Amino acid sequence: MPYIETAIRAAREAGDIINQASRSIETINVQTKAFHDYVTDVDRASERAIVDILTHYCPSHAVLSEECGLVGQTNSEFVWVVDPIDGTTNFIHGFPQYAMSIALRRGSDILEAVVYDPLKDEMFTAVRGEGARLNKRRIRVSGRIDLSSALIGTGFPFRENDDFEGYAKVFTQVARRTSGIRRAGAASLDLCYVACGRLDAFWESGLKSWDIAAGSLIVLEARGLVTDFEGNDGYLDSGRIVAGTPKILGALMPILNGSAPVQA
Numbered sequence: 629m630p631y632i633e634t635a636i637r638a639a640r641e642a643g644d645i646i647n648q649a650s651r652s653i654e655t656i657n658v659q660t661k662a663f664h665d666y667v668t669d670v671d672r673a674s675e676r677a678i679v680d681i682l683t684h685y686c687p688s689h690a691v692l693s694e695e696c697g698l699v700g701q702t703n704s705e706f707v708w709v710v711d712p713i714d715g716t717t718n719f720i721h722g723f724p725q726y727a728m729s730i731a732l733r734r735g736s737d738i739l740e741a742v743v744y745d746p747l748k749d750e751m752f753t754a755v756r757g758e759g760a761r762l763n764k765r766r767i768r769v770s771g772r773i774d775l776s777s778a779l780i781g782t783g784f785p786f787r788e789n790d791d792f793e794g795y796a797k798v799f800t801q802v803a804r805r806t807s808g809i810r811r812a813g814a815a816s817l818d819l820c821y822v823a824c825g826r827l828d829a830f831w832e833s834g835l836k837s838w839d840i841a842a843g844s845l846i847v848l849e850a851r852g853l854v855t856d857f858e859g860n861d862g863y864l865d866s867g868r869i870v871a872g873t874p875k876i877l878g879a880l881m882p883i884l885n886g887s888a889p890v891q892a
Contacts, residue, residue, distance in 0.1 A: 630755055631686055635708075635730045635742040638681040642674040642712060642728050643746030646719070649673075650747070653722050668713075668720060671695055674728060675712035682708050682730075689732075694838050707733045711838040714743075715814030724748075729816040731841035736864070741842035743816045752820040752846050760823050760849035769852040770825035773875035778806050780872075780880070781818040783832030790834060801883045815869075819843025822871050823850035829872025829880050833857070837864045847871045857884050 649656060649670040657669045675695050682691050683700045686708070690700045693710040708730060713719055715726030724747050732740040743752040752767075754760040760767050772778055780802060785795050803809055810827065812818060815835055821827040823846045841864060844854045854871045856863040859881060863869040870877060870884060 630740060631732060632740045632742065632753060632755055634681065634685045635732070635740060636744075636751060636753065637685075638678040639728055639730055639742050639744035639751065641677045641681060643744055643749075645673050645677055646670060646713065646726075646728070647746050650719070650722070653720065656720060668716060670719070671713045671716055675710065678710050678712055678728065678730060682710075692838065694836070705734055709733050709738075709838050709841040711816065711836075714816040714839060715812075718813045723813070725812045725814050725817060727814055727817050727820075729838060729842040731838075731845060733837075733841060733864075736861075738841055738845040738864075741845040743820050743842050743846060745817060750820075752823065752843075754842075754846040754849040756845065756849070758849070760846045762820075762824050767824040768850050769822060769847070769873045770828050772828045772873060775805055775876055775879040776807065778828035778876045779826075780806050780809050780876075781821060781827040781830035782809055782811050783813070783815055783818070783835070784811055785834060795833075798884060802880070805879075805883065815839045816843045819847050819869075819871055822852055822873075823847045827872075828876045829870065831857075831870045831880065831884055833868040835867040835869060837867075840864065840867075840869050844869065844871065853877045855881075857881075859885075 679691050689706040690702050690704045691708045692698045711729040714729050719726045727745045730742045731738050739756045741754045818830045822830050856868045
């Protein structure tokens with residue numbers, strides 16, 4: 629320890645693969661995993677590059693990745709949690725908002741994190757207890773304290789069994805109380821945008837650990853807060869996450885859990 633340079637190396641290797649593929653998107657083979665859930669040959673190539681580097685330089689660790697599952701030393705206390713392309717739907721449409729996410733987890737703790745946007749060449753990193761950085765420059769969450777002036781990120785439900793009606797009610801209440809809502813389609817980057825002050829908070833449900841493991845540590849190390857919808861720390865397992873500045877998150881939580889009065 630630390631292993632952050634290994635994760636950065638893996639992210640850059642995968643970023644080169646993704647950038648090269650993005651120049652000829654029309655030739656990419658796209659497969660449907662489930663309703664509105666896709667995987668491409670580029671996801672798999674990015675994953676292979678990341679897993680190969682992590683298992684080579686960290687042979688005693690396990691790797692949990694979106695496409696290949698758990699590999700390596702599967703009984704290890706150290707597990708790399710990997711999303712080779714967060715925002716695959718964006719990627720296959722040429723929409724420039726996607727990243728790879730790499731986090732080192734020990735038990736319930738995320739120790740190190742990398743989220744890399746290869747198009748913008750933005751490398752978000754964090755080591756537990758050492759702060760968060762964007763391209764080696766220290767970052768912090770915004771200082772905004774008034775919900776009415778806050779810009780909030782979210783992710784829309786998109787699976788067949790998701791609670792579209794419940795989400796729509798929350799969305800309406802958040803929209804009426806804030807400066808605006810943005811849905812860009814890559815949770816790892818949304819969390820990093822909270823960490824560097826581009827967003828003041830973010831919420832989404834139905835996520836997997838590889839979507840949020842790295843981004844959650846980056847927010848925490850940027851002096852933000854991260855919880856589930858009930859204000860607890862089970863977001864990696866539940867996939868229900870809220871992140872933001874302390875004041876904005878505090879004002880947002882009652883809306884998300886239904887305890888705030890409804891605004892007509």
